[in-house]
Amino acid sequence: MLPAPSLDFKHVSLCLFCPLLGVLPASAPVFPFPPSPTDCVEAHRVCSADLRCEALYRGLERCADQAEVSLLGEQAAAECLERQDALLNKHPALLACKCQRGFRKEEQCLRVYWRVRLLPGEDELEMSPYDDTMMDTRMASLVAASSYMQLDGENQCLKAAQDCGLYEKCGSLRSEYVLACTKRAPGTNRCNQHKCHRALRRFLERVPEEYSLGVLFCPCTNTLCGERRRKTIVPSCSYQEMEGLQPNCLHQQSFCRRDDLCRSRLADFLNNCQPSSVTVSGCLKDSAGLCLRAYAGLIGTIMTPNYISNGSADVSLWCNCEGSGNQWQDCLRLQRMFTHNSCLRECTRLHLSMIFNTTHNNKITNKL
Numbered sequence: 269m270l271p272a273p274s275l276d277f278k279h280v281s282l283c284l285f286c287p288l289l290g291v292l293p294a295s296a297p298v299f300p301f302p303p304s305p306t307d308c309v310e311a312h313r314v315c316s317a318d319l320r321c322e323a324l325y326r327g328l329e330r331c332a333d334q335a336e337v338s339l340l341g342e343q344a345a346a347e348c349l350e351r352q353d354a355l356l357n358k359h360p361a362l363l364a365c366k367c368q369r370g371f372r373k374e375e376q377c378l379r380v381y382w383r384v385r386l387l388p389g390e391d392e393l394e395m396s397p398y399d400d401t402m403m404d405t406r407m408a409s410l411v412a413a414s415s416y417m418q419l420d421g422e423n424q425c426l427k428a429a430q431d432c433g434l435y436e437k438c439g440s441l442r443s444e445y446v447l448a449c450t451k452r453a454p455g456t457n458r459c460n461q462h463k464c465h466r467a468l469r470r471f472l473e474r475v476p477e478e479y480s481l482g483v484l485f486c487p488c489t490n491t492l493c494g495e496r497r498r499k500t501i502v503p504s505c506s507y508q509e510m511e512g513l514q515p516n517c518l519h520q521q522s523f524c525r526r527d528d529l530c531r532s533r534l535a536d537f538l539n540n541c542q543p544s545s546v547t548v549s550g551c552l553k554d555s556a557g558l559c560l561r562a563y564a565g566l567i568g569t570i571m572t573p574n575y576i577s578n579g580s581a582d583v584s585l586w587c588n589c590e591g592s593g594n595q596w597q598d599c600l601r602l603q604r605m606f607t608h609n610s611c612l613r614e615c616t617r618l619h620l621s622m623i624f625n626t627t628h629n630n631k632i633t634n635k636l
C-alpha cells in the first residue's frame with residue numbers, strides 16, 4: 269500500500285488506490301484475474317455423481333436441519349464434524365466453493381454453501397459466500413472514467429432517477445418494486461413487505477450497477493435531494509415495520525440467520541464493509557466497490573438498511589438494542605456496523621460524490 273497522501277488529495281486518491289476502483293482507462297484491458305472458485309451448485313453436482321460423497325452430503329444436511337431446531341448434543345456434533353471431515357477430504361472443492369449474487373441458482377448455491385459449514389454464528393464474520401474474484405469490469409471502468417467529475421448543485425438523486433427511467437430495464441423494474449411496495453395487501457391497510465422485498469431484490473440484481481447504485485448512493489447537498497434518496501427504497505414498506513415499533517437488532521439478526529439468502533447477504537456485508545484504520549479507503553478489504561455492493565445486497569432482506577433522515581448520508585437498520593440484556597455489547601457492535609462504520613461512511617459519502625456522472629454513465633452503458 270502506498271503511503272497516505274496529503275489531505276488535499278484524499279478524495280481523489282481514495283479512488284486511485286482502491287484495487288477495484290482504481291483501474292485507469294489506459295490499463296483497463298489488463299485484468300489478471302485469479303482463478304474463480306468453483307460454483308457450489310457445480311461442486312455439489314460433481315459430488316452427487318459419487319454415491320459415498322452424496323451420502324455424506326445428505327448426512328450433513330440432516331445435521332444442519334437438526335442444528336436449526338436445537339443445539340446439537342455432544343455426540344451428534346462429533347458425528348457431524350466427522351462427516352464433514354470425511355466429505356471435505358474427498359471433495360475439498362465443496363468447502364472452497366462460492367456463489368454469484370443474483371444468479372438464477374443463487375439460493376440453491378447458498379444452500380450447498382451453508383450445509384457444508386456447521387460453524388456457529390461468529391465465524392460468518394470471516395467469510396462471504398459470494399465470489400468477488402471476477403471484478404465487475406463495468407463498475408471498474410465506470411468509476412475510473414468518472415473519477416475526475418465534479419459535484420455541482422444539481423439534485424443528483426433526481427438525475428439518477430431520471431436516468432433510470434430512460435433506460436427501459438431500470439425504469440420497468442423500478443416501477444415494479446414501487447408498485448409492489450405501495451400496493452395494499454387485500455383486506456388490510458398495509459403493504460405486503462415480503463413482495464416488496466422480493467421486487468427490490470430483483471431490481472438490484474438485474475439492473476446494471478451504474479443505475480441501481482446510482483439511485484441508492486446519489487450525492488446530496490440539500491434536503492430535497494436527501495428526501496428523494498431516503499425514499500428510494502419505499503422505506504414505509506421495505507424498511508419500517510408496519511406497527512412502527514423497532515425490533516431488537518440481535519433478534520432480527522437471528523431471524524436473518526435462519527434464511528440462507530439473508531444470512532449470506534449479512535455475512536457479505538460484515539466481511540466487505542469491515543472498517544480498518546490502516547487502509548486508505550477505511551475498509552479492511554480496501555475496496556469501496558465491494559462494500560457498496562454488499563450494502564445494496566442487504567436491501568430486500570429483513571436486515572434492510574436505509575438513510576435515517578433527509579439531512580445526511582447516515583444510515584441505520586430499523587432496530588435498536590433495547591432489551592438485549594447481557595448481549596448488549598454484541599447488539600451495539602452490530603448496530604454500529606451501520607451507524608458508526610468508517611468504511612461504509614467513506615464509501616457512501618466520498619466516493620459516490622465523484623463516481624456517478626450520469627451523462628457519462630449512459631455513454632459507457634451504450635458502449636457495452
Ligand SMILES: *[C@@H]1O[C@H](CO)[C@@H](O)[C@H](O)[C@H]1NC(C)=O
Nearest residue numbers: 417418419420625626627628
Ligand atoms: C459528466 O461527464 C460529461 C462527459 O465527460 C461532462 O461533459 C460533464 O460535464 C460531466 N458532468 C459533471 C456534473 O461533471
Ligand SMILES: *[C@@H]1O[C@H](CO)[C@@H](O)[C@H](O)[C@H]1NC(C)=O
Nearest residue numbers: 491492493495496577578579
Ligand atoms: C426532511 O425531513 C423533515 C423531518 O422528517 C421534514 O419535516 C421535511 O419536510 C423534509 N424535507 C423535505 C424537503 O422533504
